[in-house]
Amino acid sequence: MYQHDPAKIAICWPFLQDNCSNTAETCNLSHEPTPERTPLCVHFLNKGRCTRERCLYPHVNVGKREGVCRDFAVLGYCERGLDCDRQHVRECPDFAEKGTCGTKGCKLPHVIRANQKRRAAADAASATAAATGAIFGVASRAGDGKVESLGEVANDAAMLTAEDGQLGDEFISLTFKESDSEEESESESGDGDGDENGEESDGSGDSDSEMGDLEVNM
Numbered sequence: 056m057y058q059h060d061p062a063k064i065a066i067c068w069p070f071l072q073d074n075c076s077n078t079a080e081t082c083n084l085s086h087e088p089t090p091e092r093t094p095l096c097v098h099f100l101n102k103g104r105c106t107r108e109r110c111l112y113p114h115v116n117v118g119k120r121e122g123v124c125r126d127f128a129v130l131g132y133c134e135r136g137l138d139c140d141r142q143h144v145r146e147c148p149d150f151a152e153k154g155t156c157g158t159k160g161c162k163l164p165h166v167i168r169a170n171q172k173r174r175a176a177a178d179a180a181s182a183t184a185a186a187t188g189a190i191f192g193v194a195s196r197a198g199d200g201k202v203e204s205l206g207e208v209a210n211d212a213a214m215l216t217a218e219d220g221q222l223g224d225e226f227i228s229l230t231f232k233e234s235d236s237e238e239e240s241e242s243e244s245g246d247g248d249g250d251e252n253g254e255e256s257d258g259s260g261d262s263d264s265e266m267g268d269l270e271v272n273m
Contacts, residue, residue, distance in 0.1 A: 065131025066092040068145075071111050090115065090136040094127075094143045123148040128163060 067084035069075040071093070079086035088111045096112035098105035105114065117137055124141035125148045127133040133143060147163035150156040156165060 063130075063132045063134075064092070073109075073111075088113065090143070091134060092127075092132045094145065123151045 064085040066088060067075050067082050067086055070082070070084070070086050071088065075082060075086070085092060090113050093111070093113055095117065096105050096110055096114050098107075099110075099112070099114040100116060115137060120140060120142050122141045123146050124133050124139050124143050127139070127143045128146055128148050133139050145164065146166050147156050147158075147161055149158065150161075150165040151168070
C-alpha cells in the first residue's frame with residue numbers, strides 16, 4: 056500500500072519562478088529547493104553564466120550525464136540526488152529515450168534534442184547506403200569475407216550444373232536451329248523447281264518457234 060511521505064514531496068514549480076501565491080505552509084508542494092527535488096541551474100552549468108541574484112536552482116557542477124531520471128521526471132523526487140547518474144530535468148523519459156511516448160495525455164514536455172536529430176539523420180544515411188549497395192549488387196560472401204560484384208555473382212550462377220539446380224530453375228529455350236538434313240532437302244527442292252521452270256520455258260520457246268515456221272510455210 057502506498058504511504059505518503061511528506062519528506063519526498065515534489066518541488067513547487069511556480070515557487071522556483073517566484074510566482075507562487077501560497078506559502079510554504081499552505082502550498083501542497085514543497086518550497087525547499089534541494090537537489091533531490093530540484094533540477095540543477097542550466098545557466099550555471101553553462102560555464103557559470105547565471106545572472107539571477109536569487110536563483111533557487113542548485114548551483115552544482117556534476118559533469119556530463121546521459122538520459123533522463125525517471126524518478127525525478129515522473130515522481131518529482133530522486134533519493135540519489137547529486138549522486139544520480141542521469142539528468143534531473145522535467146522531461147518525458149520515454150520520449151527522450153525512444154523518440155515516442157505511449158502515455159495518453161502525457162503532461163511532461165516532449166523535448167526534441169539536437170543529438171536525436173543527428174542520430175535520426177545518421178540512421179537514414181545508413182539505410183540509404185544499404186539500399187544503394189543492394190541496388191548496385193554488392194554481395195558479401197560469408198566465410199572468407201570476399202566482396203563480389205553483381206556480374207561475378209551472375210557468372211557463378213551461370214556455371215551451376217543441372218544437379219545444382221532447384222525447383223523453379225527449369226526453362227524452355229526459344230532458339231530453334233535447323234538440322235543439316237533439312238537444309239539439304241530445301242536446297243534440292245529449290246533446284247528441282249528451277250529445272251522444271253527452265254524446262255517449261257524451253258518447251259514454250261520451241262512451240263513458239265514451230266508456230267513461226269508454220270506461218271512462213273503457209
